[in-house]
Amino acid sequence: MAVIRIFAPLYILLEFVTIAQCFSVGSAGSNNRYLSSFVGISAPYLFERKISTSTALGAQASNLVLNEVQACEDDSEGGLSDLDQQLRISIDNLYANFLDDMGEKVDYDALSKSEEFEDYKKKAALLESFDSSALSEDFRKAFFLNIYNCLVIHGLVELGEPKTWDDRLKLYSTVSYKIGGLVLTLDDIEHGVLRGNRAGGSHKEVPFPEGDPRAGLALTLDPRIHFALNCGAVSCPPIRFYEGEEIDDQLDLSTEAYLEDIEIEEHLSTVRLPKLLDWYGSDVSSTKSPEEILEWVVPFLYEEEKAEAVKKILKSGDLIVDFLPYNWDLND
Structure with a gap:
């Protein structure tokens, strides 16, 4: 018999309501072999107007479209033709x-005051006219992973660090970019596009109902995206730049890196998994079966000793799955 145990305070149990996929891959020394496989390392996308934390999130009643802040007067060559x-x-x-x-x-x-950020804002303003539907599946997946991670950082710079859980919910449900004429919030990008139009976050039903022009952006669900999205918290996966040509290998590496920190007590038939696999276990197993979740995890365990230990626990048929606590502190 398999048992799932969740030891967490109530506020953590509520977190699944709007996880925009956070990132943190264990100890700083454990991931060097993965970093060399990525051309970029992290993703901040921010804009100009800085809102004080006293009036920021609590005052937002509708979407805050950050790439409409300024008219685009981009003097770079190429325009939309090579925006990517x-x-x-x-x-x-x-x-x-x-x-x-x-x-x-x-x-x-430092990022918010930099010339690099000013340059980025000019480029991001061009997204309003960028047709992402023209991209192939792999390139669109990489594109939206990068955009999501950057939009989180942009939102945090604009609105300040969330002080309450309601603030965090509003961050994910209102902070947005206009891309190809369509407004997409962080929740829309995660649950509507990257999770293949599934309920989650601020969406109690599918984010893009029938007839919604954004529904055409929805991708085939790939559970590995959960280990590539960074929602601005300490326990989120690291921020990296993803590329369409290499997205499959990159997502394998990100998943392997994040799963390095699972904990195993073989004598107790117990495995402690990242909280992300509690919140999004249904993306791996429709019934959130502990056995099926562990079977999905095993191929991504780089350490052979851990992989063999999990296989033995699975074979025993009497296993317990716990979930590690999630640190929501700002990743600064």
């Missing part, structure tokens, strides 16, 4: 200068 490449260069510059080597911490203050 322009964004890549701009994001790489932000990553290199304002994230730590592991992609786990962001220097929000």
Whole structure:
């Protein structure tokens, strides 16, 4: 018999309501072998107007579209024809200068005042006219992973650190970009696009109902995206730059890195998994079966000793799955 145990305070149990997928891949020293496989390291996308924390999130009754802040007077060559490449260069510059080597911490203050950020804002303004539906599945997946991670940072710079759980919910449900004429919040990008139009976050039903023009952006669900999205908390996966040509290998590496920190007590037939697999277990197993979740995890366990231990526990048929606590402190 399999048992799932969840030891967490009530506020943590409520977190699944709007997890925008956070990131943190364990100890700083454990991920060096993964970083070399990524061209970029982290993703901050921010804009100009800085709202005081006293009036920011609590006052937002509707979507806050951050790339409508200023008219685009971009003097760079290429325009929309090579926007993906322009964004890549701009994001790489932000990553290199304002994230730590592991992609786990962001220097929000320095980033918000930088020339690199000003350049990024010009590029991001062009997203209003960028047709992401023209991208292939792999390239669209990489595009929205990068945009999500950047929009989180942008939102945190604009609105300040969430002080309450309601603030955090509003961050994910209101902070947005206009992309190709369509407004997409963080929740829309995560649950509507990347999770294949599934309920989650602020969406009690599917984010894009029948007839919604955004429904055409929905991708085939790939559970590995949960280990690539960073919602601005310490326990989120690191921020990295994803590329369409390499997205499959990159997502494998990100998943392996995040799962390095699972805890196993073989003599107790107990495995402690990341909280993300509690919140999004149904993306791996429709019934959230502990056995099926562990079977999905095993191929991503880089350490053979851990993989073999989990296999033995699975074979025993008498297992307990716990979930590790989630640290929602700001990743600064």
